[in-house]
Amino acid sequence: PPASEGGSFFSGKFVLLTVGATQEPLDPVRFLSNRSSGKMGFALAEAALRRGARVVVVAGATSVPPPPGVEVRRALRTEDMLHAVEELFPAADVFIAAAAVADYRPKSVALQKIKKGNRLVLELEPTPDILMEMGKRRRSDQVLVGFAAETENLEANARDKLVRKNLDFLVLNDVSRADVGFEADENEVVLYDRWGGRFTFPREDKRVLADKLLETIAARLAAVR
Numbered sequence: 001p002p003a004s005e006g007g008s009f010f011s012g013k014f015v016l017l018t019v020g021a022t023q024e025p026l027d028p029v030r031f032l033s034n035r036s037s038g039k040m041g042f043a044l045a046e047a048a049l050r051r052g053a054r055v056v057v058v059a060g061a062t063s064v065p066p067p068p069g070v071e072v073r074r075a076l077r078t079e080d081m082l083h084a085v086e087e088l089f090p091a092a093d094v095f096i097a098a099a100a101v102a103d104y105r106p107k108s109v110a111l112q113k114i115k116k117g118n119r120l121v122l123e124l125e126p127t128p129d130i131l132m133e134m135g136k137r138r139r140s141d142q143v144l145v146g147f148a149a150e151t152e153n154l155e156a157n158a159r160d161k162l163v164r165k166n167l168d169f170l171v172l173n174d175v176s177r178a179d180v181g182f183e184a185d186e187n188e189v190v191l192y193d194r195w196g197g198r199f200t201f202p203r204e205d206k207r208v209l210a211d212k213l214l215e216t217i218a219a220r221l222a223a224v225r
């Protein structure tokens, strides 16, 4: 859709994002985590800021600095990220979950460093699903945007997450590809929405892509609401 259709949707809105990777400690020197640089999430934060939004990012571990002007709250463990999001979510107009959240955490955290030995079996338990939880609590005037990192059955898995988590938009990342996504500066995604829309975004710099994603989201909201 042309740029004008999105109008000034983000202007004056409060946009909350999760960015980066959560880390689940195993002992004082080790953790379980996911691959994520935070580039895509920070690019979305910056794009929202440029569109006149107030932006708060709840960030796990990131390997790039946050964009200037964006308020960042650090939350390394999934549980901490959930609590920070829970506190801010009621005031948010838009919630974008771009974080790579650890799906499992060690069932117990060793207080002392685990010494090496023969075999070590770890028991893991699921972490809370932050986005799913906000999907349950959301008001109809809030806009929820999720990501899906998939390696197979891309479209089916993406549509399933959109519905299951009660989202308005879902950005599909094909993470089986080495040339885009994760640490790369470029990404190539498909955006799905709850009204049946599907928009493909060819390979592009993450900052340009982020702005195009927000433009399409704004235009879709103007068209369907």
Ligand code: CTP
Binding pocket: 018, 078, 097, 098, 099, 100, 101, 102, 103, 127, 128, 129, 130, 131, 132, 145, 146, 147, 148, 149, 150, 161
């Ligand atoms: N997400 C979250 N909290 C979690 C796990 C995921 O908020 N504990 C969010 C991610 O930030 C992303 C979306 O949910 O926006 C989907 O993440 P993804 O890992 O693709 O899907 P999962 O629901 O975790 O399912 P699976 O990893 O089994 O595919």
Ligand code: CA
Binding pocket: 101, 102, 103
């Ligand atoms: Ca996951």
